[in-house]
Amino acid sequence: MLEQIKQIKHNFEQQFKEVKTLSEIQVLKKEYLGKDSPLITILKSMRDADEQTKQEIGKQANLLLVEIANQLNELGETLNNEILNEQLKGERIDVSLPGMNLKFGSKHPLNLVIDEISQIFTEIGFEMVDGTEVEQDEFNFQKLNLPKDHPARDMQDTFYLDEESVLRTHCTNMTSRLLTKLANQRTDNQNLAAISYGNVYRRDDDDATHSHQFMQIDGFAVGEKISFANLKWVLRHMVKRLFNEKVNIRLRPSFFPFTEPSVEVDISCFKCAGVGCGLCKSSGWIEILGAGMINQQVMELNGLDPNKVTGLAFGIGIERIAMLKFGINNIRLFYENNVEFLTQFPFYGK
Numbered sequence: 001m002l003e004q005i006k007q008i009k010h011n012f013e014q015q016f017k018e019v020k021t022l023s024e025i026q027v028l029k030k031e032y033l034g035k036d037s038p039l040i041t042i043l044k045s046m047r048d049a050d051e052q053t054k055q056e057i058g059k060q061a062n063l064l065l066v067e068i069a070n071q072l073n074e075l076g077e078t079l080n081n082e083i084l085n086e087q088l089k090g091e092r093i094d095v096s097l098p099g100m101n102l103k104f105g106s107k108h109p110l111n112l113v114i115d116e117i118s119q120i121f122t123e124i125g126f127e128m129v130d131g132t133e134v135e136q137d138e139f140n141f142q143k144l145n146l147p148k149d150h151p152a153r154d155m156q157d158t159f160y161l162d163e164e165s166v167l168r169t170h171c172t173n174m175t176s177r178l179l180t181k182l183a184n185q186r187t188d189n190q191n192l193a194a195i196s197y198g199n200v201y202r203r204d205d206d207d208a209t210h211s212h213q214f215m216q217i218d219g220f221a222v223g224e225k226i227s228f229a230n231l232k233w234v235l236r237h238m239v240k241r242l243f244n245e246k247v248n249i250r251l252r253p254s255f256f257p258f259t260e261p262s263v264e265v266d267i268s269c270f271k272c273a274g275v276g277c278g279l280c281k282s283s284g285w286i287e288i289l290g291a292g293m294i295n296q297q298v299m300e301l302n303g304l305d306p307n308k309v310t311g312l313a314f315g316i317g318i319e320r321i322a323m324l325k326f327g328i329n330n331i332r333l334f335y336e337n338n339v340e341f342l343t344q345f346p347f348y349g350k
Contacts, residue, residue: 001042001057008038008325009064016071022083025076032068038083039065109345110215110334114197117217120241124234126219127194131174133201137164143176143301144258157203165329167201170315171218172258175294176302179222183303191223192310197318211331215318220294222304223313228261228293231312235265235291240319243270260314279324286324289316 012032019025031037039061046054094100098207107115118128131304136146144289146153173194197217204212239247252265266287269280276282283312291314296306319331326345328334333341 001045001053002060002299003284004038004042005057005060005064008032009067012068017293018076019075022076022079023070023080031070033065039068040278048067059123063107074251090198096294103144103230107347108334109326109328110318110321111343113318113325114215114217115317117238117316118195118197118322119217120238121195124237126221127192129174129178129194130198131171131177131196133166133168134161134198135166135168135173137166139176139180140166140170140173142166143298144172145181145295145297145301146257150257158203158267159203170196171216172313172315175218175220176298176315178220179302179304181300182222191224193219193221195219197294202340206332211319213335217316217318218312218313219263219316220311222294222299222309223237224309224313227308228312231291231293231314235289235314239265239267239288243267246270246273248274248288249335252293254290254292256290258293258295258298259290260295262290262292265291265314288315288320288324 012028015028015031015345024144030041034040042061043058046058049057081123081138122128140158141150141153142148158169176193178192178194178196182190195217196219198215199213200216201213206212219234221234232249236249240251248268248270250268252266254262256262256263264287266285268274269277269284269286271277271279271285273292274284276284291312294311294313299306299309299311320332323330323331323333
C-alpha cells in the first residue's frame with residue numbers, strides 16, 4: 001500500500017504541473033480528494049488491517065490528502081487573484097479625467113410667477129388655496145351670477161363632464177366655495193381674503209397666445225367697508241411688485257357677471273415707460289387682468305348679506321404675466337418641456 005501511495009503522489013505531481021485553469025483544479029480535486037479517489041479507497045480498505053498497519057498506512061495516506069488539498073487550494077487562490085487583477089485593469093477608473101457636468105433642475109417659469117404672486121399677497125394677509133379642477137355647475141357658474149342659459153356663459157365655452165359637472169373655466173369657483181363656507185359659519189366675523197390658483201379649461205383653438213388649458217390666479221377680499229379704493233390699492237401694489245415701482249395702472253369699464261362695477265386693468269408699458277413700443281403695440285399700455293367689486297347678487301347667492309359686507313375680486317392669467325415678465329411670445333413654450341427653454345430660468349430673481 002505504501003507503494004500505491006507513492007505512485008498516487010507521483011501521478012498527482014505530474015498532473016499538477018500541467019494545471020492552468022480553475023476548472024482543471026476542480027477536476028484534480030474530484031480525482032484525488034473525492035469519495036471515490038484512490039487515497040480514500042486505501043483508507044476504507046484499512047478497516048480489517050492490524051493496528052500497526054492502520055497507523056503506518058493511514059498516516060501516510062492522510063498526510064498526502066492534506067498535501068494535495070493545500071497545493072490545489074493555493075493554486076486556486078493564485079489563479080483567482082490573477083483573474084481579479086485582470087478585471088481591475090479593465091475596470092480601472094482614471095481619476096484624472098474631468099468630472100461629469102451635472103445639470104441642476106430649475107423651476108418652471110409659471111411656478112416662478114405663482115411663487116412671486118403668492119409672496120406678494122401672503123405678505124398683506126391673503127390666504128393661499130387651491131381647489132378642484134372638476135367642479136359642479138353650481139359653484140362654477142350659478143353662484144357666480146351665471147344661471148343656466150345665461151348668455152355670458154358663451155364667453156367661457158365649457159368642457160362638460162355631465163349635466164352638473166364641468167372642468168372649471170376659472171379659479172373663481174373657489175371664491176364661491178369660500179364665500180358659501182364663510183356664510184355657513186354664521187359668525188359675526190365675516191372678513192376673509194384669499195388667493196386661489198391652478199389650471200382652468202375652455203374650448204379654444206390653440207395658437208401662440210391661446211390654449212384650451214391655462215393657469216389662473218383669482219383673488220378676493222370681503223369684509224366691512226371694503227371699497228373700490230381698496231381694490232385700486234391692491235392692484236397697484238401687485239403690479240409695482242411684479243414689474244417695477246414706476247409702473248402705473250389704468251382702469252377701463254368692463255363687464256363680468258360676478259363683479260359690479262367691473263374693470264379691465266392696464267399697466268403702463270414697463271419696457272418703453274409708456275412712450276410706445278412693440279410690446280405695448282405703440283399704445284403705451286398693456287392689458288393684464290380683470291377686476292371689480294363683488295356683485296351684490298353673488299353675495300346673496302352664496303348666503304352673505306351685501307348690506308353688511310362688501311368685497312373686491314380680480315383674476316390674473318399666469319401665462320399672460322409670465323409672457324410679459326420674461327419676454328415670451330408663444331404660450332406653447334410653457335407646455336412643450338423644451339429643456340433649452342426651461343433652463344433659462346434657474347437664477348431668476350437673483
